Amino acid sequence: MAQKRVLMKGNExxxxxxxxxxxxNYFGYPITPQTEVMHYMAKKMVQIGGNFVQAESEVSAIxxxxxxxxxxxxVMTSSSSPGISLKQEGISYxxxxxxxxxxxxxxxxxPGLGGIQPxxxxxxxATKGGGHGDxxxxxxxxxxxxxxxxxxxxxxxxxxxxxxxxxxxGDGTLGQMMEPVAFRDEEPxxxxxxxxxxxxxxxxxxxxxxxxxxxxxxxxxxxxxxxQEKYKVVEENEVRYEAxxxxxxxxxxxxxxxxxxxxxxxxxxxxxxxxxxxxxxxxTLWPFPSKIIAExxxxxxxxxxxxxxxxxxxxxxxxxxxxxxxxxVYFHGRMGGNLPTQKEILDKIVEIHKGGNV
Amino acid sequence: xxxFSVILAGFGxxxxxxxxxxxxxxALYEGKEVSWFPSYGPEMRGGTANCxxxxxxxxxGSPVINDADVVICLNQPSMEKFEASLKPGGYLIIDSSxxxxxxxxxxxxxxxxxxxxxxxxxxxMQFATISMLGCLSKATGCxxxxxxxxxxxxxxxxxxxxxxPGNLNAFDKGASYAK
Numbered sequence: 001m002a003q004k005r006v007l008m009k010g011n012e013x014x015x016x017x018x019x020x021x022x023x024x025n026y027f028g029y030p031i032t033p034q035t036e037v038m039h040y041m042a043k044k045m046v047q048i049g050g051n052f053v054q055a056e057s058e059v060s061a062i063x064x065x066x067x068x069x070x071x072x073x074x075v076m077t078s079s080s081s082p083g084i085s086l087k088q089e090g091i092s093y094x095x096x097x098x099x100x101x102x103x104x105x106x107x108x109x110x111p112g113l114g115g116i117q118p119x120x121x122x123x124x125x126a127t128k129g130g131g132h133g134d135x136x137x138x139x140x141x142x143x144x145x146x147x148x149x150x151x152x153x154x155x156x157x158x159x160x161x162x163x164x165x166x167x168x169x170g171d172g173t174l175g176q177m178m179e180p181v182a183f184r185d186e187e188p189x190x191x192x193x194x195x196x197x198x199x200x201x202x203x204x205x206x207x208x209x210x211x212x213x214x215x216x217x218x219x220x221x222x223x224x225x226x227x228q229e230k231y232k233v234v235e236e237n238e239v240r241y242e243a244x245x246x247x248x249x250x251x252x253x254x255x256x257x258x259x260x261x262x263x264x265x266x267x268x269x270x271x272x273x274x275x276x277x278x279x280x281x282x283x284t285l286w287p288f289p290s291k292i293i294a295e296x297x298x299x300x301x302x303x304x305x306x307x308x309x310x311x312x313x314x315x316x317x318x319x320x321x322x323x324x325x326x327x328x329v330y331f332h333g334r335m336g337g338n339l340p341t342q343k344e345i346l347d348k349i350v351e352i353h354k355g356g357n358v
Numbered sequence: 359x360x361x362f363s364v365i366l367a368g369f370g371x372x373x374x375x376x377x378x379x380x381x382x383x384x385a386l387y388e389g390k391e392v393s394w395f396p397s398y399g400p401e402m403r404g405g406t407a408n409c410x411x412x413x414x415x416x417x418x419g420s421p422v423i424n425d426a427d428v429v430i431c432l433n434q435p436s437m438e439k440f441e442a443s444l445k446p447g448g449y450l451i452i453d454s455s456x457x458x459x460x461x462x463x464x465x466x467x468x469x470x471x472x473x474x475x476x477x478x479x480x481x482x483m484q485f486a487t488i489s490m491l492g493c494l495s496k497a498t499g500c501x502x503x504x505x506x507x508x509x510x511x512x513x514x515x516x517x518x519x520x521x522x523p524g525n526l527n528a529f530d531k532g533a534s535y536a537k
Binding site: 005032033117144173176177178180262265266268339341342 | 361379382383386391392393394395396398399416417418419420421422424
């Protein structure tokens with residue numbers, strides 16, 4: 001049962017969702033535009049007997065996450081772009097040690113200290129590694145405050161299910177905005193057994209070890225192959241996306257999170273002008289919804305793709321790989337913390353439509 | 359109503375962000391889709407503050423507003439900055455107790471109301487923004503007085519409910535300036 005809709009800030013909803021998902025351990029370090037996640041956790045964790053630590057740095061916070069996850073606890077940290085860069089060493093270690101954890105990145109404009117306004121310039125970092133070594137994080141991109149809630153709860157289940165790090169990739173818009181959210185009376189929390197966790201040897205014959213170091217090349221290669229096998233299973237089972245109007249679309253927009261919201265309104269405006277526009281919105285950025293994009297590219301009604309992002313063109317590379325030359329893929333991006341207007345995107349659509357590509 | 363957008367702007371400390379939230383809460387009470395987006399970052403008391411509120415019957419695209427239906431200003435820098443953001447035919451509502459310039463555009467509806475004087479007379483400066491919400495409601499109908507009252511009852515803790523009549527009084531005073 002859904003409760004009545006309440007008006008809440010995205011950042012606060014992430015924290016509330018984590019608590020509802022059974023997260024009782026939060027370690028973080030403040031940075032705009034995600035600090036409200038911390039504020040909320042600081043206030044709530046003491047009331048519910050959880051652990052809140054404002055660490056001395058992002059590096060410290062992610063290693064506290066490593067520790068709590070090793071003990072089998074549900075644990076989260078959050079930050080924004082420069083802070084997430086600092087956490088990358090720990091993120092790679094978490095991947096190597098196969099620990100379940102949730103990391104939230106409320107992305108701001110970069111590179112470097114950049115600015116504090118919304119951006120999607122961390123797509124590459126989130127989906128292609130970020131830290132060292134062959135590993136993957138499951139990356140989820142909510143597009144509304146309601147989705148921030150539902151997908152954060154889901155993130156904890158997925159992290160435990162696959163023993164891997166799940167990243168919630170938002171941006172300054174989502175984190176700072178207030179929107180209505182309807183909480184459920186009961187959360188779909190799945191309690192996974194964690195026989196691998198370091199909780200004291202107890203009756204076990206051997207003590208459990210959490211590590212990411214394997215000095216013997218053959219042992220490490222085997223470990224790597226196991227990881228790749230796991231990632232394959234995730235790719236097969238966990239791809240999520242939203243598809244709109246693909247049956248008769250001439251132009252298909254690909255956009256995630258904030259850009260997908262703006263694009264939805266463009267679809268409506270384009271329809272009024274007689275241009276049929278559809279959209280594929282990846283909800284998981286890794287695993288990426290390549291299959292539906294490839295299938296859509298093969299359709300005769302689809303003449304072109306337009307990828308819209310808050311960066312210089314990052315996800316568009318994955319879109320192009322999936323389209324594989326079947327149709328032209330155009331790009332429109334804004335940077336520095338600016339958002340594209342509906343008019344900008346519509347103008348681009350009209351231009352593509354006129355260009356004889358449709 | 360699709361993507362009806364309101365920008366509220368003034369000095370930090372005038373209650374701009376809270377007023378925007380109250381407008382959003384009132385529209386939410388009517389079952390509308392709403393979004394509220396603040397200026398954020400290194401803000402300070404006495405500096406400028408603004409927020410964007412979007413009210414819609416449809417899911418909201420961008421919470422960031424490029425063309426506003428209404429701009430509410432509580433200081434002169436805000437008016438100079440945001441007058442250009444209004445759609446033709448939009449409403450520019452200003453606190454004439456604090457702003458003594460005229461709009462440069464003639465294609466908009468201009469309402470000058472002495473919001474701070476109203477608040478001062480009522481003995482609570484927080485009523486300045488409330489009176490302007492009254493004007494907003496009356497001039498555009500983006501939310502009703504009833505919804506404003508009901509949402510206050512819902513959102514405010516019980517111990518503050520004795521403050522609702524005062525707020526409604528300020529709201530009504532502001533509404534009388536709507537045209």
